[in-house]
Amino acid sequence: MEIQSVKMAFFSPTGTSKAIIQAVAQGINHDKVELIDLTRPDIRKQALKTTENELLIVAVPVYAGRVPGLLMGWLQSLEANNTPCVCIAVYGNREYDDALLELKESLEKQGCKPVAGAAYIGEHSFSAEDTPIAVARPDENDLKHAEAFGVKIREKLDSLASVGEIPGLEVPGNRPYKAMGGKISTDFIEVSDACTQCGICEDLCPVNAIDYANDIMVDQDLCIRCCACIKGCPEGARSMKASQVKDVAKWLCDNCKAPKEPVNFL
Ligand SMILES: Cc1cc2nc3c(=O)[nH]c(=O)nc-3n(C[C@H](O)[C@H](O)[C@H](O)COP(=O)(O)O)c2cc1C
Known part of the structure; x- marks a missing residue:
């Protein structure tokens, strides 16, 4: 399948989702790559249109087991015309719950055809010196893994004659998606x-x-x-x-110590 350009969209306040998507792009090794940094409010206001000759990769952090709510507006404004896509969830070593499924289904709804999905681990946003959680992830091995994932995506695309040949993609997650729960105080x-x-x-x-x-x-x-x-x-x-956030950080530090491993779905 001929891909004319790769569009990489990411939301990444603390940089881990960006590091992962960049490593994946390195593995895909296409000479035409466009970055769409959804961390910037002005970029989230710009609706994106994509064609079936492009590859759209979207990477988001997991917030409370879901896709960050503030991305829904941008996702719903996406006009994808049979665009092959890759869905990536980056999480802080607790769980990614329904975030990858939600991302995949949101992109499908807009006209994307998911080719691959992945979950990677990033240092938890709430990690601090006294409450370390997945410190310095993604590490070298994670980035190598993400680059190898990019190579596999390229191989899969090369093996398909057209978008119509992309088989259905299964990723973990449940419906209805995890409830957001009570909003914890932002005074932290x-x-x-x-x-x-x-x-x-x-x-x-x-x-x-x-x-x-x-x-x-x-x-x-x-x-x-x-x-x-x-x-x-x-x-x-x-x-x-x-604060309530610090209490959550302490809980995560005590209960999410065992390092998790990245997973790919192709
Ligand atoms: C509000 C909030 C909720 C989060 N919820 C989860 C979660 O449910 N599971 C998890 O493992 N990590 C969770 N995290 C951690 C982030 O998913 C993780 O640190 C990610 O690597 C951050 O991505 P970024 O560096 O691209 O901002 C949460 C972080 C924040 C700020």
Whole structure:
């Protein structure tokens, strides 16, 4: 099957989903690749149209066992015309639950034809020095695995004569998808005197929840607890204070220690 270009769409506040999708793209080794960074609010407003001669790869972090809710608008605006797609869920070593199935079915609904799916492990957004969770994942082995997955995708596409030949893809997950549960408080960030008001956190925030006039203020209604501002602060001025989120981090640290392995579905 002739693929004219590869479109890589990802949402990645703390960079692990981006690292995985880039390794997959390296394995696919196509000379025409376009990055669509859905972490940026302006990019999520742009509807995407794709054809059957393109390959769409979408990578998202798992939030509460699901696709992050703020991506639904973009996903529903996608106009895919029989576009082969690859679905990737990146999770913080607890579980990916129904996220991969939800991503696959959301893309199918818009006209995509899933060729492959995968779940990879990334350092948990809530990981901190005193509550380490899947620290430094994806590691070298994860990235090698993701690159090899890209090679397998290319081989599968090469073995098919047309989009019509893509067989149905099964991925784990249940319907109805996992209930979102009660929203835990977003009042969990502490800012120390080390903050220089440099504004980097404002640019990293995927939902514009940080005040442009005062980096210390976080709009609690907008915050999605992604931790991009904590992990991306060059001064280490932002951290998690005692809070519901910190309690979750402690639980994850105690209960999700055994490193999980990536899985591919082809
Ligand atoms: C609000 C929220 C909910 C999360 N829920 C889960 C989950 O259900 N299971 C899991 O293993 N990891 C969960 N994580 C961790 C992320 O999926 C994981 O850290 C991922 O690698 C982050 O991707 P990114 O680096 O691209 O932002 C959650 C993270 C956040 C911020």
